[in-house]
Structures are given as C-alpha cells and as structure tokens.
Amino acid sequence: MTPRDSKRWLSTNSLSLKLLIATWAVSSFATLILTAFQLIMDYQRDFDKLQNNFTIIKNSYLDSMAEHLWSYDTRLLEIQLDGLGRLQGVSYLRLVADNKTIYETGKSDPTEESHKRFDIYHKNTNEVLGALDVELDVKSLREKYFQEAIWIFVRQAAKTAVVVLFLYFIFNRILVVHIQHIAGYLSENRGRDAKDLELKRRPHKGQDELDVLVESINLFRSELLEANQKLESLNQALEQKVAERTRQLTTKNESLEKAMLQIKRMQATLVAQERLASLGSLTASVAHEIRNPLNFVLNFSELLTDSENLEEIREISRVILKHSQRIDQIVRSMQILSGYDSDVLENADLNEIVKKAYQDTITTRSLGSSYVPPKVTYRLGESMQVPVYTASLLRALSNIIDNSIHALEKKVRSNKNFEPELVLSTVVRGDSVEVTIRDNGVGIPTILGEKIFDPFLTTKSAGEGAGLGLTVAFNIAQKHGGTLKYNSEFGQWTEFIMSLPLTDERPNS
Secondary structure, three states: OOHHHHOHHHOOOOHHHHHHHHHHHHHHHHHHHHHHHHHHHHHHHHHHHHHHHHHHHHHHOHHHHHHHHHHOOHHHHHHHHHHHHOOOOEEEEEEEEOOEEEEEEEOOOOOOOOEEEEEEEOOOOOOEEEEEEEEEOHHHHHHHHHHHHHHHHHHHHHHHHHHHHHHHHHHHHHHHHHHHHHHHHHHHOOOOOOOOOOOOOOOOOOOOHHHHHHHHHHHHHHHHHHHHHHHHHHHHHHHHHHHHHHHHHHHHHHHHHHHHHHHHHHHHHHHHHHHHHHHHHHHHHHHHHHHHHHHHHHHHHHHHHHOOOHHHHHHHHHHHHHHHHHHHHHHHHHHHHOOOOOOOEEEEEHHHHHHHHHHHHHHHHHHOOOOOOOOOEEEOOOOOEEEEEHHHHHHHHHHHHHHHHHHHHHHHHHOOOOOOOEEEEEEEEOOEEEEEEEEOOOOOOHHHHHHHHOOOOOOOOOOOOOOOHHHHHHHHHHHOOOEEEEEEEOOOEEEEEEEEEOOOOOOOO
C-alpha cells in the first residue's frame, strides 16, 4: 500500500474511526447511566440519614427541652442545644420562647426539605412553651455528590478513552488494513494475467474469516474469468448470426420497398380514377339538379314573352321565382361544400339563432305556398353566448327544420287526424351546448343509416329537394368543431342533435 492508502483509516469515513466513535458512545452512555444510578442511590441514603435527625430530635430532645423551659434552667438548656448543634448534618438551630429568641446558632438558608419547626409542649398541661427551628445542611450534601460525580465521570471517561483507543488500533491492525488491501486488489487486478489475492499476515493455525474471504474472492475471480471467456465466445457467435440475419432482412426490406412502391403507384392510380369518377358523378348530379329548375325557368320565360294576361304573367313569374330560388339554393350549398365561405366567427345568442332559423324557414315556405305547421314548441335553456358562424349556422338549422316540416307535411297528407308536433330545444351539457330539432313525422328508414348525410341523397319527390341540406348542415357542424347526429323511429318520430362547443374548438385546417 502507498503512504496515502495507509492513512485512509484516519479519514472521517474510516471503519476504524466509526467503530471508535460507536464504542466510545456506548461505553460513555453505559458509564453515565450506571454512575448516575449509583450516585442517586448513595445520595438518597445520606439524605435519609440527615432526615433521621428530625426523628432523633423529636424523640430524644423535645421532652427534656420542655422541662428545662418550664423550670427555666437556661444552663442545662444551652448545654443540650450545644449538643444538638453538634449532630452531623445540622446547620442551624434557633429556640424561641415567649416571642423571644433564646438560642440561635449557624446560618439559616431554609428550604422545604431542609427546614422543620418543632413546637415544645409541657408534658402535663400541653401548653406550648416555645418552638425549635432546625435546618439540615442539604446544600453541602448536594455539592459533595456533585463534585464526586464530576470526578467519577472524568475518571471513567479517561478509562473509556484509553480502552477505545487500544481497540481502535487493534481493530485497524487486524482487520481494516487487510480490507483496504482486498479493495485495492479488486480495483487494480481485473485482467486474466493477475495473480491470486494474498494477504501479508503472520503464520497462524487454521482458517479465520479473512482466509475464507480471500479464498472466496479467488474462486469467484476464476469463475468470473471463465464466464467472461464463454460470454465472448457467445458474443462472437451472436454477432455472426446478427450479421447474417441483417443481410437477410436487408434483402427482404429491399423486396418490400419495391412492393410498397408498386402498391403506392397502384393506389395513386386508383385514387385518381376514383376522384375522376366522383367528380363525374358529382358533375352529373349537379347538372341534373340545376337542369330541371333551369328548364322550368326557360320554358316559363318563353311563355312570359308570349302572354298578355296579367294574372297569367303573375303566376308564371311566381313559378320562375320559385325555380330560380332553387337554383340559387343549389349553388350556395355547393359553395359551402367546396369550402368557399366568407362567414366570420362571432359570439351570438344561440337561442335567438334557433328562433330566427325557424322564422326564416317559415317565411321561405310561405313565399312558395308550401305547408306550414300550425305551431312550434320552444324548450330553450338560459340565454348563452356561443362562438358561431351566424349565417352558416342559420342555414344549417333552417335545412334541418325544413326537412322536419316536410316530414310533418307528408304525414298530414296521409292521416287527416294527425296532430303535428315540432319541438326546438337547447341545453348545456358540460363544455358543449346541444340544439335538438324533433318532429313526430314520418321518420327515417333504418336502412338509410348515416347515408342521409351523403350529398344528393333525398327522400323527397323530384323537384322538391336537391339532397344537399343535411350534407351542408353536417359540414357546418364540423366547421364549428361540433357534431350532428340523429335518432329516429320510422313512421313515428325523428330528432336531430347538433352539438357545438362553448369555446372556439375548431379543427386546424
């Protein structure tokens, strides 16, 4: 070991120093407890002896003092008091008779446990002749034992320190030095060519714990070297297998990349073909939906130029206006579906929007002489400000309300006793507000499912609708970051539920 290593046991983290501190602490604590217990017992014994003086005075001196006071024999009384003052532990005496101090000796320092007053009675008459104050020297007794305790603690501490130091150096010599040598060996000798661990010790018989530890370390080192050799062999074999497997995977990846490239090309071709087919279908549908009202407009326009009857001109103008409005409705719906919309997001009262949507729908249907339900039921919650695209939301709600009124109209035509019911309601649910439009009309066939939101799908007769109303409403709900769902029982009722966020939660475009 280097000089530096040989002094490690002097550091604060030394095992020897920790043993020294622990031994000293335990020994000192035991000495303190035992010495304190012994001193307390001795002090209590001597204190009881002092207290016994009070009993001696009461039993042996008071009666004779009473006789001397009764006869007023001051000489014998002083002799008796002098003898009483020489009792061991008595520090102060005072005899009082007729409110006068007859005798006093010593210095008074009264405490509850050291002072006592004895009343002197005449034996026959029980007349109080005087009083004797006695104080014991408890303070000196305490000082004696306090000094004795200090010297005992000093002597015991010195003995403990000497014993602990000897143990400290013996423990360091026998154990700590060899532990440091073992630690240095384990940190420096890790190669295959290192020698076995040996400790520099005097010859001794048999094996102790250090010999067993050294033997175990050498055995563990040899087994570890053997395990490392096996591990190196396994690593080499594993590297070869990994390299071979990597080559196989690389070949397969190249094949997969080629296949994926072909699949992507085929997907691109299919997507392009599907887009062309969808565009063709959409174009044909739009052309068909616009051609019908446009033919009406053209034909009635020709009639308008040839007619001179004022009433006929008015009727023809009404028909032209109706089909022109239908063309305008189709064009506006296509603009919304294509994303062309200049509407601005703003906070608005949702209840007022629902009422206005109904009024706008009724007004539009009245202009075209269409069916209008006799009444509507509002079940609106408290007034609430919601961030919405006002114009778009009005259009979406009007489309749904118009479909509900159309369903009521169909049921009225088939059942004269039918009582139509249209309910418009709003309610806050968590972070969203729901607008519900419910009617007891003809309902929606179950077979249609979610297809009712597809463009140009309609259950209305030819010329009554383009099949874009629910598609537009669905897209507007999504535009607000909300949803549009429906529930229906065919032939009984239908309700559409549009959920809108109370805060701006539009999806990022």
